[in-house]
Amino acid sequence: MDRKLIKDIIHSKKLPTNIPDCVTFSRNIFIPVTNVCRNRCQYCGFRQPIDAGEAYLLSKEDVKGILGKNKSATEALFTFGERPEEIPKFKEWLGDLGYSKMVDYLVDLSKMAIDSGLLPHSNMGLLSYDELELLKPLNASMGLMLETTATLSIHERSPGKDPKKRIQTICDAGKLNIPFTTGILIGIGESWEDRIDSLLKIGDLHVRYGHIQEIIIQPFTPKPGTKMSECPPPSFDDIKKTVAIAHEILPKEVHIQVPPNLTSPYELVLCGASDLGGVSEQTIDYINPESEWPSQRKLMEMMQGINLKERLPIYPLFIKKGWYSDEISNLIRKYSDKKGFRKN
Numbered sequence: 001m002d003r004k005l006i007k008d009i010i011h012s013k014k015l016p017t018n019i020p021d022c023v024t025f026s027r028n029i030f031i032p033v034t035n036v037c038r039n040r041c042q043y044c045g046f047r048q049p050i051d052a053g054e055a056y057l058l059s060k061e062d063v064k065g066i067l068g069k070n071k072s073a074t075e076a077l078f079t080f081g082e083r084p085e086e087i088p089k090f091k092e093w094l095g096d097l098g099y100s101k102m103v104d105y106l107v108d109l110s111k112m113a114i115d116s117g118l119l120p121h122s123n124m125g126l127l128s129y130d131e132l133e134l135l136k137p138l139n140a141s142m143g144l145m146l147e148t149t150a151t152l153s154i155h156e157r158s159p160g161k162d163p164k165k166r167i168q169t170i171c172d173a174g175k176l177n178i179p180f181t182t183g184i185l186i187g188i189g190e191s192w193e194d195r196i197d198s199l200l201k202i203g204d205l206h207v208r209y210g211h212i213q214e215i216i217i218q219p220f221t222p223k224p225g226t227k228m229s230e231c232p233p234p235s236f237d238d239i240k241k242t243v244a245i246a247h248e249i250l251p252k253e254v255h256i257q258v259p260p261n262l263t264s265p266y267e268l269v270l271c272g273a274s275d276l277g278g279v280s281e282q283t284i285d286y287i288n289p290e291s292e293w294p295s296q297r298k299l300m301e302m303m304q305g306i307n308l309k310e311r312l313p314i315y316p317l318f319i320k321k322g323w324y325s326d327e328i329s330n331l332i333r334k335y336s337d338k339k340g341f342r343k344n
């Protein structure tokens with residue numbers, strides 16, 4: 001890494017311009033299985049206390065109903081609060097569905113998604129090596145945000161946000177050859193050094209295992225009713241600089257993803273982003289419900305002439321490398337073209 005160049009980016013008013021051959025996106029069906037979580041991140045507007053009327057756990061029937069909405073997606077995006085079964089009342093809810101562990105429930109939900117023609121991508125929070133191994137054959141890719149390598153007070157009641165533990169899960173996914181999505185959350189009290197350190201760490205993990213398909217640069221957005229509701233989000237200038245630094249630090253095959261419903265993506269693409277993540281036509285962004293997904297037509301307009309290509313939840317490179325199981329190979333063949341993008 002060229003430290004001087006990184007310093008120049010932080011202090012510069014003019015950033016290096018990059019025009020990629022194409023920018024990618026995927027289509028998903030968003031399935032927020034539960035909003036109960038053992039952590040208490042101070043910016044989170046998704047988690048609900050177990051006794052609040054808003055806390056829930058989706059049943060198989062609920063999930064079947066959501067999967068049935070699919071018209072054109074290739075991905076079933078399963079999201080969760082982390083290790084909710086550590087909360088006794090939740091364990092009862094899960095027991096009522098016939099399970100004692102969320103990971104076993106996800107195995108069956110993933111099979112349902114595959115049977116309905118969708119490729120699962122799940123993000124359960126921290127997982128052990130054995131849990132990742134169990135889920136691997138049923139997932140086209142998996143994800144866990146590193147968020148930051150810094151120890152921050154906003155995570156003081158979130159045992160799962162210990163950076164060492166998150167790095168361990170990402171590392172274990174690498175040992176298992178799981179195509180993986182991670183990312184950093186910016187504007188939560190971390191310094192520029194922390195951001196650079198987090199990006200370097202992710203880059204190192206990819207150099208060791210070759211499994212990071214994309215890294216999300218996610219800006220913090222204040223949510224009403226949270227401890228950080230009055231905190232300002234990062235400036236657009238800071239987001240652009242972070243994307244430019246990520247572009248400098250990360251190996252070129254690691255795509256930089258920016259969420260098109262939380263940012264203005266064209267300028268970020270010029271700074272080095274090359275993916276717009278999963279957008280959903282039938283379901284909302286449950287983590288940021290106030291921010292609507294743009295349609296494909298809108299995404300094309302946003303890209304101002306840069307080629308926009310649809311991909312699957314597993315990137316072309318990993319399809320080429322054969323990093324998927326027999327359980328999902330039919331779907332990958334059905335959906336991908338010769339180069340590994342979505343077939344027209």
Ligand code: SF4
Pocket residue numbers: 037038039040041044045046047080081082125158160
């Ligand atoms: S781990 Fe995720 S769901 Fe749980 S409190 Fe933190 S941000 Fe919210």
